[in-house]
Amino acid sequence: MSFYEINLLVSTRLSEEEAIALVAGIESKVEKYGKAISDKIVDKKKLAYPIQKETEALLVYFNFSPAEGTENRKEVLDAIEKAIKAEKNIIRHLIIRKEELKIKRERPSSRVEKNNDEETVNESKAVEETVEKDIQFNKLDELLGEEKE
DSSP states (O other): OEEEEEEEEEETTSOHHHHHHHHHHHHHHHTTSEEEOSOOEEEEEEEEEEETTEEEEEEEEEEEEEOTTOSOHHHHHHHHHHHHHHOTTEEEEEEEEEEOOOOOOOOOOTTSOHHHHHHHHHHHHHHHHHHHHHHHHHHHHHHHTOOOO
8 A cells, every 4th residue: 555745835924823834724625535544743843955045944744545445546645735735824835745665574583482472573573663654754854955964
């Protein structure tokens, strides 16, 4: 199953509360075509270069999964993009198609008891989630032209 990451740069002319309300409106429009599968994250970032005479913007991103019965995903994405472009305070947007991250799991050694197998699986799931979040942040930093310190 694929899903999409929607990244928005919102003008700092809006307060953070107004920006969250704006994104909530976009998110409600997006949910007509599927569902948001993660919380939205808001972070103020300094831009690598000015966009529409702004040097800072609020970075907002969330994940979106199209509805199961959706035949033509291009039409859905076009409708979402049209809703995003209609907002004047969104200075840049990016929609990225994502695949689920698959990490090869190592087999537990024969010395591990069956009770510990569940703990090993839970730990590997936590590692997968951490790796996926690190990859997302690295890509966002790359897109914004920031270097890690």
